Amino acid sequence: MSERYTITEASVGTLLQALTSSGQRVLGPKLVAGRIEIAEIRTLADVLQNGQSVVSAKGVVFPKVERLLKYRFDGKNIALEDVEPQAQPTILLGLRPCEARAFHALDVVFNWDSKDKFFNTRMANTTVVGLTCTQADESCFCTSLGSRPDDTQGSDILLSPLKAGGFVAEVLTDKGKALVALAKGILQPPPIRPDVIPPATVAPAFDAKNLQQKLAAKFDSPLWAEQSLRCLGCGACAFVCPTCVCFDIQDEADTKQGQRLRAWDSCGMRIFTLHASGHNPRDKQSQRWRQRVYHKFAYYPERLGTLGCVGCGKCSRACPVDMNLKQHLAQAASQG
Amino acid sequence: MEANIYKPYLMRIATITDEAPGVRTFRLEFADAKEGEAFTFTTGQFGLYSAFGEGESTFCIASSPTRKGYIECTFRETGRVTSSLADKDVGDIIGFRGPYGNVFPLEKWKGKNLVFVAGGIALPPLRSVIWNCLDLRDWFKDITVVYGARGVNDLVYKHELEDWGKRSDMKLVVTVDPGGEKPGWTGKVGFVPHIVEQIAPPATNSVAIVCGPPIMIKLTLPVLAKLGFGKNEIYTTLENRMKCGLGKCGRCNTGNSYVCKDGPVYTLAELETLPAEY
Amino acid sequence: MEALASKAKELLTAGTVKVVIGYGKGTGENRRPIFVRAVERAGDLVVDTACTQNLATYLTKAEVRALGRMAIVAIPSTLRSILQLAAEKQLREENVLALAIVDGGVRELATFDAIEEAVATIPDAIGEADQKMIDKLTAMSVTERRAFWAAELGRCVKCYACRSSCPMCYCERCTMDCNRPQWIPVASHAIGNLEYHMVRAMHLAGRCVECGTCGAACPVGIPVHLLTFFAEQTVRRQFGQKGGASAKLDYAMSTFKPDDKETFIR
Numbered sequence: 001m002s003e004r005y006t007i008t009e010a011s012v013g014t015l016l017q018a019l020t021s022s023g024q025r026v027l028g029p030k031l032v033a034g035r036i037e038i039a040e041i042r043t044l045a046d047v048l049q050n051g052q053s054v055v056s057a058k059g060v061v062f063p064k065v066e067r068l069l070k071y072r073f074d075g076k077n078i079a080l081e082d083v084e085p086q087a088q089p090t091i092l093l094g095l096r097p098c099e100a101r102a103f104h105a106l107d108v109v110f111n112w113d114s115k116d117k118f119f120n121t122r123m124a125n126t127t128v129v130g131l132t133c134t135q136a137d138e139s140c141f142c143t144s145l146g147s148r149p150d151d152t153q154g155s156d157i158l159l160s161p162l163k164a165g166g167f168v169a170e171v172l173t174d175k176g177k178a179l180v181a182l183a184k185g186i187l188q189p190p191p192i193r194p195d196v197i198p199p200a201t202v203a204p205a206f207d208a209k210n211l212q213q214k215l216a217a218k219f220d221s222p223l224w225a226e227q228s229l230r231c232l233g234c235g236a237c238a239f240v241c242p243t244c245v246c247f248d249i250q251d252e253a254d255t256k257q258g259q260r261l262r263a264w265d266s267c268g269m270r271i272f273t274l275h276a277s278g279h280n281p282r283d284k285q286s287q288r289w290r291q292r293v294y295h296k297f298a299y300y301p302e303r304l305g306t307l308g309c310v311g312c313g314k315c316s317r318a319c320p321v322d323m324n325l326k327q328h329l330a331q332a333a334s335q336g
Numbered sequence: 337m338e339a340n341i342y343k344p345y346l347m348r349i350a351t352i353t354d355e356a357p358g359v360r361t362f363r364l365e366f367a368d369a370k371e372g373e374a375f376t377f378t379t380g381q382f383g384l385y386s387a388f389g390e391g392e393s394t395f396c397i398a399s400s401p402t403r404k405g406y407i408e409c410t411f412r413e414t415g416r417v418t419s420s421l422a423d424k425d426v427g428d429i430i431g432f433r434g435p436y437g438n439v440f441p442l443e444k445w446k447g448k449n450l451v452f453v454a455g456g457i458a459l460p461p462l463r464s465v466i467w468n469c470l471d472l473r474d475w476f477k478d479i480t481v482v483y484g485a486r487g488v489n490d491l492v493y494k495h496e497l498e499d500w501g502k503r504s505d506m507k508l509v510v511t512v513d514p515g516g517e518k519p520g521w522t523g524k525v526g527f528v529p530h531i532v533e534q535i536a537p538p539a540t541n542s543v544a545i546v547c548g549p550p551i552m553i554k555l556t557l558p559v560l561a562k563l564g565f566g567k568n569e570i571y572t573t574l575e576n577r578m579k580c581g582l583g584k585c586g587r588c589n590t591g592n593s594y595v596c597k598d599g600p601v602y603t604l605a606e607l608e609t610l611p612a613e614y
Numbered sequence: 615m616e617a618l619a620s621k622a623k624e625l626l627t628a629g630t631v632k633v634v635i636g637y638g639k640g641t642g643e644n645r646r647p648i649f650v651r652a653v654e655r656a657g658d659l660v661v662d663t664a665c666t667q668n669l670a671t672y673l674t675k676a677e678v679r680a681l682g683r684m685a686i687v688a689i690p691s692t693l694r695s696i697l698q699l700a701a702e703k704q705l706r707e708e709n710v711l712a713l714a715i716v717d718g719g720v721r722e723l724a725t726f727d728a729i730e731e732a733v734a735t736i737p738d739a740i741g742e743a744d745q746k747m748i749d750k751l752t753a754m755s756v757t758e759r760r761a762f763w764a765a766e767l768g769r770c771v772k773c774y775a776c777r778s779s780c781p782m783c784y785c786e787r788c789t790m791d792c793n794r795p796q797w798i799p800v801a802s803h804a805i806g807n808l809e810y811h812m813v814r815a816m817h818l819a820g821r822c823v824e825c826g827t828c829g830a831a832c833p834v835g836i837p838v839h840l841l842t843f844f845a846e847q848t849v850r851r852q853f854g855q856k857g858g859a860s861a862k863l864d865y866a867m868s869t870f871k872p873d874d875k876e877t878f879i880r
Binding site for chain 1: 640641642643645646648649667671672677678732769771772774775777778779791796799800801802806827830831833834835843854
């Protein structure tokens with residue numbers, strides 16, 4: 001049985017202070033110059049009850065640039081230097097439940113047989129405090145994937161907003177308990193009958209299991225060419241996405257030394273699969289669009305036991321040509 | 337410190353052999369002898385080879401796991417990394433990460449005839465398994481190798497072809513494309529698929545291992561089918577653009593398969609379940 | 615818009631064009647690019663103040679060109695893009711029909727000359743807010759300007775939405791894609807971001823038609839269009855040439871004439 005507490009509005013400031021004075025940084029979706037970004041949360045006013053950050057919080061555990069190795073050239077020899085990921089203990093506060101769920105999709109890839117210490121170190125140092133959504137927009141589709149705006153999966157603590165102000169906090173994991181220990185005296189006993197603001201209603205647009213079945217027979221369908229006619233092949237959808245994990249490895253060096261970096265990459269880009277010989281297995285945008293859909297909704301569930309999408313809709317909002325994933329997927333799931 | 341899965345072994349280039357125009361073989365020794373002693377791999381597996389400062393490139397391990405103390409790779413100078421590797425000298429250090437990928441199932445082939453069919457620069461992946469099989473000779477019945485290239489100069493492992501040709505425990509047929517022969521050429525002239533058809537290796541109790549440019553594979557598979565080779569008896573090894581080799585970066589994902597984990601060795605039956613995106 | 619729908623119907627029925635590239639209703643209040651091929655879908659075409667994206671980028675997209683002769687709903691910046699693409703030999707007159715949205719109506723412009731005439735009468739595109747920002751940036755010291763762009767570009771994730779949405783970035787192999795040598799670092803660190811945007815601005819100098827689509831496309835709200843606007847204005851000031859003014863331009867940055875005022879090359 002999970003522990004519950006009340007966090008009053010008045011105590012949020014003190015709570016944040018207690019957390020940051022223990023060496024943690026507190027990040028979360030915050031309004032910065034008119035955009036919602038993952039930024040430092042300092043006061044109650046910073047916490048956004050609703051609204052999606054443009055870029056996901058995955059950068060906390062999988063940064064857009066990460067150094068994997070360093071090396072020095074020494075005549076004929078190479079001196080290799082291993083890299084230890086510097087992970088400042090981080091609390092993600094006020095994360096949407098869909099984003100909280102996304103860390104699992106990253107985890108299954110980074111720990112598939114071999115263990116990626118960069119991701120693991122950062123993830124071990126991150127505590128996720130989710131915040132239930134009381135509003136959604138036309139791009140959201142968590143309910144089509146078997147989730148909901150008050151899903152507890154992936155959160156160490158899940159907050160639900162009370163009608164009278166403040167939050168109910170449900171502590172779900174040991175990491176959540178450790179956070180509670182830092183807040184001794186600040187958290188209040190739980191309400192007997194918490195009067196929470198009801199979570200948002202998100203009508204399902206399709207069913208993920210049904211979609212996966214339909215995809216099995218649709219590989220050669222003209223649907224993909226039709227849907228991707230307007231797709232420009234940029235990486236906006238992949239980079240804002242909390243579950244997209246495809247990356248590039250690049251060496252940068254001068255005559256004395258160098259480093260090997262990991263950088264975000266996108267299967268939507270033409271050169272993603274380009275061979276040095278010039279052969280490109282996915283030379284058409286329709287093939288790359290199809291790959292995106294199949295990787296997330298067919299191959300991930302088949303191979304890794306989880307969907308490669310959480311229905312947050314960030315991709316649709318970020319797309320410069322309005323490729324609305326919910327609509328595209330609903331179309332794929334409904335046709336024959 | 338936790339193990340860094342992206343950190344390569346340091347390898348010293350022990351010998352360099354120029355196989356054909358633009359094609360080179362490196363014999364690599366582990367800079368750290370202890371690492372070399374502990375290192376094992378199984379035939380079929382590949383690695384990511386670093387030209388530090390430029391990047392990594394994927395090649396199969398072209399030597400046999402039965403030969404200890406070194407590994408070999410053969411590559412063609414094509415892009416940024418291979419050009420940098422081609423510039424290196426004996427004694428230079430490069431990187432190697434591996435072994436990755438799945439293996440040729442030699443245990444399954446015990447007691448069978450083996451037919452290897454290779455074209456051009458695709459002999460290297462098969463060379464490892466051919467040597468491995470020759471080193472375990474009594475596991476198998478007849479071993480036939482059909483190898484062809486565009487022209488005489490393009491044949492790789494020329495010295496080994498000579499040695500294999502002299503062995504009595506295998507049959508080697510070397511061919512060049514029509515027009516690729518030189519005066520004094522005693523091998524065959526003809527495209528690899530035609531030569532396979534001519535030789536007509538029997539399919540009963542046999543396994544075929546095919547590797548070559550897409551066009552060669554495309555035309556050889558029907559020949560093998562006609563001879564009676566079933567889809568579970570034909571093996572190939574794929575090449576896909578790779579970066580991590582560990583199933584994480586997503587680049588080699590084809591259908592629900594990751595070539596770096598589920599491959600690069602596939603039977604024809606397995607290959608046909610995948611979309612032709614390789 | 616009635617006039618547009620009936621014009622599209624007419625063109626598609628007669629087979630004059632195989633596709634009408636235009637704007638359709640998107641998510642919420644958004645508009646999205648649509649490609650009308652069936653006559654019964656002509657009514658999907660929308661024209662209003664929310665239609666600001668420059669659709670000319672599709673005129674060089676292989677999958678769209680493969681559909682056949684194209685008509686394109688053309689806002690002023692799209693008309694300019696057509697001329698610039700023509701000047702750079704990326705478009706043939708017979709392959710594109712511009713449906714200019716002018717004076718609340720639709721005008722068919724079938725030749726580059728006709729488009730040039732129309733463009734000459736349209737006032738310059740840069741909005742007040744953008745011009746104010748350019749003036750503010752120009753007035754800054756180098757240190758202030760560097761700090762401004764470092765802060766803005768810090769958000770860049772190298773998604774290339776800007777490059778992909780720009781009609782003039784049609785190169786099949788962009789500088790960024792070259793790795794021999796790797797001119798510009800791929801990764802999205804400070805140098806990787808700065809160098810990419812600087813090079814793109816330079817490559818757009820004199821070619822940018824000031825549509826602002828790149829800045830609108832940026833998912834993290836970086837005003838990258840200001841960089842290309844500035845490069846374009848500089849070329850105009852120094853060489854008297856404007857992007858998208860004519861289909862017969864000798865591009866200032868790659869043309870030398872003996873009577874050029876610069877003497878360094880002599």
